[in-house]
Amino acid sequence: MTEPKQLFVNLFEMACVSHITxxxxxxxxxxxxxxxxxxxxxxxxxxxxxGGFDGIFLADVVGTYDVFRxxxxxxxxxxxxxxxxxxxLLVPAMAAVTDRLxxxxxxxxxxxxxxxxxxxxxxxxxxxxxRIGWNIVTSYLPNAARNFGLDDEVPHxxxxxxxxxxxxxLYKLWEGSWDDDAVIADxxxxxxxxxxxVRYIDHVGERHRVAGPHIVHPSPQRTPVLFQATGSPAxxxxxxxHAEVVFTGGRTSEEFRRNADGMRDAAERHGRRRDDVRFIxxxxxIVGRTTEEAEDKWRLYRRHASLDGILAHSSLxxxxxxxxxxxxxxxxxxxxxxxxxRVPFLPLDTTVGQALDFIKYGRDDRFLVVGDPKTVADxxxxxxxxxxxxxxxxxxxxxxxxxxxxxxxVIPELRRRGRLPQEGERSGTLRERLFGDGHSRLPQRHPAxxxxxxANLREGAVPATP
Ligand SMILES: Cc1cc2nc3c(=O)[nH]c(=O)nc-3n(C[C@H](O)[C@H](O)[C@H](O)COP(=O)(O)O)c2cc1C
Numbered sequence: 001m002t003e004p005k006q007l008f009v010n011l012f013e014m015a016c017v018s019h020i021t022x023x024x025x026x027x028x029x030x031x032x033x034x035x036x037x038x039x040x041x042x043x044x045x046x047x048x049x050x051g052g053f054d055g056i057f058l059a060d061v062v063g064t065y066d067v068f069r070x071x072x073x074x075x076x077x078x079x080x081x082x083x084x085x086x087x088x089l090l091v092p093a094m095a096a097v098t099d100r101l102x103x104x105x106x107x108x109x110x111x112x113x114x115x116x117x118x119x120x121x122x123x124x125x126x127x128x129x130x131r132i133g134w135n136i137v138t139s140y141l142p143n144a145a146r147n148f149g150l151d152d153e154v155p156h157x158x159x160x161x162x163x164x165x166x167x168x169x170l171y172k173l174w175e176g177s178w179d180d181d182a183v184i185a186d187x188x189x190x191x192x193x194x195x196x197x198v199r200y201i202d203h204v205g206e207r208h209r210v211a212g213p214h215i216v217h218p219s220p221q222r223t224p225v226l227f228q229a230t231g232s233p234a235x236x237x238x239x240x241x242h243a244e245v246v247f248t249g250g251r252t253s254e255e256f257r258r259n260a261d262g263m264r265d266a267a268e269r270h271g272r273r274r275d276d277v278r279f280i281x282x283x284x285x286i287v288g289r290t291t292e293e294a295e296d297k298w299r300l301y302r303r304h305a306s307l308d309g310i311l312a313h314s315s316l317x318x319x320x321x322x323x324x325x326x327x328x329x330x331x332x333x334x335x336x337x338x339x340x341x342r343v344p345f346l347p348l349d350t351t352v353g354q355a356l357d358f359i360k361y362g363r364d365d366r367f368l369v370v371g372d373p374k375t376v377a378d379x380x381x382x383x384x385x386x387x388x389x390x391x392x393x394x395x396x397x398x399x400x401x402x403x404x405x406x407x408x409x410v411i412p413e414l415r416r417r418g419r420l421p422q423e424g425e426r427s428g429t430l431r432e433r434l435f436g437d438g439h440s441r442l443p444q445r446h447p448a449x450x451x452x453x454x455a456n457l458r459e460g461a462v463p464a465t466p
Contacts (some may be wrong), residue, residue, distance in 0.1 A: 004418045005384045008391030008434065009411075010057040010104060011048055011403050012282060015041075015087055017079030019059060020282075021397045022309025024301060025079055031399040036085060038093055040399075045094035047400055048101055051407025052415070052423060054433055055102030056094070057135065057227075057247075057393045058087035062108060063144030067315035072143075078309040088120055095128040102131045102430040104227050108139040109163040111148035115210050118173040121224050122216035130220030130429030130440055135227040135247065138163055141315070160234040165205045167242055167448075172201040174223045175442075176451025177214035193217070199454050221440050223448050225430045227280075231259060240266020241447060245278045245391070245434065251365045253387045256281065260388055272445045278434060283367040283383075283392035285402075287376045287409045298370045301397045307360045314359070317342060325353030367392065377413040384419065 017025045017032050025032040034040040048056055064082045065075040075082055087105045094103065103124070107117060124132045138159035139145075145153045154162065182197035201212035228243035230236065239246050240263050250256030256279075264274040286301070288294030307321070323332040330348040333340050340348060347355055366387065369379040383389040396402045414420040426433045429440040442448050450456045 004381075005390075006421060007380060007384060007414060007419050008055075008278070008280065009053050009406075009420070010055040010102075010280065010391065010393045011044075011053055012057050012059065012393035012395055013044070014059040014081065015085035015090060016081050016083060018306075018309055019081065020313070020395055021301065021305075022078055022080060022313060023304045023306025024397055027300070027304060027398060029398075029401075033079075036083070038090075041090050041094050042097050044400060044403070045098050045101055047403060047407065049098040051403065052411040052420065053101065053403070053407065054391070054426065055104055055131075055133070055430065057104035058090065058106060059135070060084070060087050060106035060108075060137075061141055061144065062111060062139065063141035063147050065141065065312050065315060066143050067317055068312040069319050074308050074312040078306055078312060080309050080312050088124065091124050091132065092127045095131065100131075100424070100427055100433075102133060102225075102433060103128060104133040104135050104225070106135040106137055106229070108137050108144070109166040110139045110154055110159055111144065113210075114166050114169040114208060115173070118170050119215055121170075122174065122214070122219045122222075125219035125221050125224055126216070130431070132221070133225035133227050133245070133430050135229055136163065136167075136242070137229050156232065157234045160238045162207060163238065165207055168205065169201075169203050169208050169210050171223065171448035172203055172451050172457055173210070173212060173214040175448050176454055176457050177201055177212045178218050179453065180218055183217050199457070201451075201457050203457075221429050221431050223442050225434065233262075236262045237266050239263045239277065240268075240272070241270045243277055244431070244442075244446075245280055247280050247282070247393060249281050249365050249367070253366060256366060256387050256389070270447065276443065276445065278390040279388065280391035280393055281365075281367045281383075281389055282395055284369070284395045284397075285376055285380075285392075285406055285410060286370040286397065287373060287405050289372065289409065291372050291375065294370050294372060294375075297397075302361060305360055307356060310359055320352050320356055323352045325351060325356070327352050329355050373409045373413045376410050377417060377419070380410075380414065381417065381419060 015035050017035060024030060031040060061081050061084065064072045065080055066072040068074055091103045091105060121132060121134060142153050177199055179197035182193050184194050185192055198213050201210060203210040226243050227245045227247055228239045229247040230239055231248055246263055248259055250259055260279050263277055267277050268274060286294050286298045288297060318336055318338045320332060328349055328351055329346050332352050367383060369376050394406055411420060415422060428437060431440050
């Protein structure tokens with residue numbers, strides 16, 4: 001009999017008050033406003049590790065949401081991802097109180113130069129003993145661009161083109177600049193590093209000139225586990241080439257499977273194997289000891305959801321709340337003299353009220369379940385077997401209860417069904433937890449490895465994806 005497919009479980013987090021469940025932070029007992037207190041992260045990390053989570057996945061943005069209503073006021077009032085702390089700086093503290101928990105941190109390829117980032121990630125990989133992953137994003141906020149010297153966002157596909165060179169520099173530093181046996185720490189000979197095993201990278205590309213050598217010696221994984229959050233064609237091609245774990249979504253099973261298949265096809269085009277890319281989705285799991293308890297929680301969360309928070313988060317460039325609910329969206333846009341082409345995702349012939357209700361209540365995708373532990377586990381098994389999902393980033397409605405409920409009620413049930421390893425069974429580096437023992441480093445099929453041992457360093461940047 002074949003073993004049942006097992007789930008990979010991260011908690012989805014962000015160092016801010018309102019990450020993705022807007023309007024819920026003021027609920028009594030919700031811990032979210034403690035996000036700037038280190039104890040929040042230590043308590044959470046311990047809870048996750050003891051509860052059987054594989055990792056914590058930290059989102060990030062480097063700008064304020066100021067498109068909706070033409071300014072940052074709504075986002076600030078809502079605590080929407082601002083204030084927001086730097087996720088990389090939270091990791092060492094959490095690593096110090098855990099042994100196995102993995103850390104996925106988000107960092108954008110668009111604004112900061114690659115050398116400093118390569119150093120920070122190598123540092124984190126050393127300090128966590130190989131438990132670090134990087135969520136590659138290209139950033140989407142116009143304000144972020146203005147924070148880093150640009151007038152506006154870099155266009156979408158151009159961001160991915162730039163990301164190609166960015167990763168190329170990182171791969172040269174992480175994989176090619178130092179040999180594994182460069183550090184010899186020979187006290188008698190008084191030689192710490194054998195200089196013949198360390199080399200400049202001398203990268204000269206379109207946007208970056210980086211001499212190297214890398215300033216950190218090889219860490220357990222060298223290249224951190226490469227996560228990528230995407231859904232678009234350019235993003236899919238990029239993921240096929242680089243990503244080991246894609247963080248994506250889908251409103252329906254078909255949409256999710258189409259996305260995943262597209263990325264697996266792209267992986268094959270780039271000489272990788274279809275199963276070199278794993279898929280995790282953001283999942284909402286509201287569980288109670290009884291169905292009733294779970295549904296009560298769900299009703300509470302829906303009642304308190306903040307439409308303003310959701311609209312500001314989606315950077316809606318026109319404020320539909322300013323129009324009577326019984327106008328159609330088309331009529332509202334005409335009144336505002338706002339071109340409908342700029343909001344192609346809005347349903348023009350529904351009323352403003354219906355559109356706003358859909359945005360507020362109807363946007364949850366395929367990966368949402370409300371119920372008792374059995375109902376939840378049944379549904380998660382469907383995600384694994386029918387949709388082809390490999391893991392989830394669990395959405396937090398209420399900190400820490402969402403994580404605690406999952407740990408107390410769902411994880412034991414999934415373990416009983418063989419859908420999660422028994423306590424402590426998965427260990428090693430983050431890449432080993434995902435791909436099995438002995439897989440701490442990227443497989444030879446991955447493009448990063450072309451620089452190993454100093455090979456190919458002097459060739460130009462890897463060509464951009466077609
Ligand atoms: C599930 C998911 C999570 C994301 N998380 C972040 C994030 O934390 N920070 C960020 O700057 N962008 C994030 N993004 C945005 C992506 O990096 C990207 O800019 C955006 O999805 C547009 O690219 P795409 O069209 O390839 O999806 C996320 C995207 C998805 C789909």
